[in-house]
Amino acid sequence: KAGVTQTPRYLIKTRGQQVTLSCSPISGHRSVSWYQQTPGQGLQFLFEYFSETQRNKGNFPGRFSGRQFSNSRSEMNVSTLELGDSALYLCASSWTDGNYGYTFGSGTRLTVV
Amino acid sequence: TQLLEQSPQFLSIQEGENLTVYCNSSSVFSSLQWYRQEPGEGPVLLVTVVTGGEVKKLKRLTFQFGDARKDSSLHITAAQPGDTGLYLCAAALDGSNYQLIWGAGTKLIIKP
Numbered sequence A: 001k002a003g004v005t006q007t008p009r010y011l012i013k014t015r016g017q018q019v020t021l022s023c024s025p026i027s028g029h030r031s032v033s034w035y036q037q038t039p040g041q042g043l044q045f046l047f048e049y050f051s052e053t054q055r056n057k058g059n060f061p062g063r064f065s066g067r068q069f070s071n072s073r074s075e076m077n078v079s080t081l082e083l084g085d086s087a088l089y090l091c092a093s094s095w096t097d098g099n100y101g102y103t104f105g106s107g108t109r110l111t112v113v
Numbered sequence B: 001t002q003l004l005e006q007s008p009q010f011l012s013i014q015e016g017e018n019l020t021v022y023c024n025s026s027s028v029f030s031s032l033q034w035y036r037q038e039p040g041e042g043p044v045l046l047v048t049v050v051t052g053g054e055v056k057k058l059k060r061l062t063f064q065f066g067d068a069r070k071d072s073s074l075h076i077t078a079a080q081p082g083d084t085g086l087y088l089c090a091a092a093l094d095g096s097n098y099q100l101i102w103g104a105g106t107k108l109i110i111k112p
Helices: none
Strands: A005-007 A010-013 A019-024 A031-038 A042-050 A053-057 A064-068 A074-078 A087-094 A108-112 B005-007 B010-014 B019-024 B031-037 B044-049 B055-058 B061-065 B071-076 B085-092 B100-102 B106-111
Touching (some): A010 A019, A019 A108, A031 A074, A042 A064, A042 A074, A074 A087, B010 B019, B019 B085, B044 B055, B071 B085
Parallel strands (some): A010 A108, B010 B106
Antiparallel strands (some): A019 A074, A031 A042, A031 A087, A042 A053, A064 A074, B019 B071, B031 B044, B031 B085, B055 B061, B061 B071, B085 B106
């Protein structure tokens, strides 16, 4: 059974550029959540999608957006990158919601220079 | 604002010692989860507890959910270097599609 797959694993971008990260959840999982993790702030919730609809949203600026496709795959986009966006971006999936736990991908390490 | 306080933030002990990590809140949660994360990887779910007073064991790890479902503890017996990692607790809010609240994590180092 394949796990949660995130691509790319590493990314270096220049300030002002935009970036798209991809997440393929475990087959059958319909809920996909995105998190930003930095040493100083810990794990910060970005948003959650369920059946192509954004169900929950964290406190991030509008530069951060996402979407989910009919096959449950999800993408997140960050526009006008800032140095502070450098972080490990994690995707997590579950059958329906987070009450019984999530399966996380290995993350995408984004460095903004 | 719901907060999940995790303590200690950092713990460095010798192999063979016992330790306990705590996760506390003033809110009642429908479930509480413990994860372990290694550098450069995503968190891995260790256990989910849902019933007040529940105790679960995973080899040398014992997890407990408080009677009032506001706190939890993770106890490791005879710690080994392989237990090294960042331990995170996360609690699911009742309603609101069980959005998770995360603790800041406990960085655990087990020295051989």
